[in-house]
Amino acid sequence: MGQIHLELFATLDLVGQAPGGPDEDPVGFGFGGWQAPLLDEVSGAQVGAAYEGTDALLLGRRTYEIFAGYWPDQTEGDIATLFNRVPKYVASRGRPDLSWAGSTLLGRDLAASVREIRDRHENVKVVGSLNLVQTLLREKLFDVLDLWIHPIVLGEGKKVFDGGAVPTNLTLLEPPSAGPQGAVHLRYGLADGVPATGDMG
Template structure:
């Protein structure tokens, strides 16, 4: 059975909106190595609609390095009820998106990697389908925006490890407690 791993950027005040506005100054070799391990440990991406709409145009216009080539070549499974014609090697998760992810997890293969956090993440967490979260805490305060898993009931996690980069970014690797 494959694992579903979610990787999300977060500010110190819990904001997840518009990471391109506050995260880019912290990208370095340590960041690239960690992100590469996650990406190359997966053979497909799972995305919500909003993440897909942000990622597809940005990544499709790039090429030439192993990370970019990998992300562009991977199949993407998108949770959406509004988008019909997807690009970027992407397909709509059929029927109930949560059940479709359950079926993807049951298939043979490497991990499934999910970027971004929102209502789809909450549904996957409620269905006990997320195996690991990699929350990348950036040493910046956004001041406003959507908060990480806002509206979720009390949910406990077990700590699987933390990685601190020289840039000040700390990745907390967590798993939902049973």
């Protein structure tokens, strides 16, 4: 059985909305592109390494449309080659245009569709797609959470863990790693059970 990896960029207050650019998700949000000033070679290398071995993408409709409007025209670089080569699975309640080669619309039963993807692929990446990510977190339909925390607070925007999050245990899979601009990479795996409580005394 394969693994579902969530790849997320967030601020200290866990806003994950529109890190890539002003036009990515502008509705009610004035900080689109907040990640760009904080990129450095270390975090870039971490992201590149995180995509090694990827054999499928699982995307929400909005992220898919952004990617489909950009990546098919890119012919250079490892990420462009990867994104254009691997199958793309799209979670949407509507009927998006799936003209990007290798794209497939998932069925209405998201949990069943994700399980089928896990059986078909070894290393599936979920990029951005906050609405989809929140569903996967809530249903515990993921195996690894790659989270890059950036040293800014925005005070507004869609958050990684929003309403509807459920009690979940995670385990740190490797030591945290920081880049010179202050972004910290945390890699967690889904663990069994729910958070325990205790008495500090």
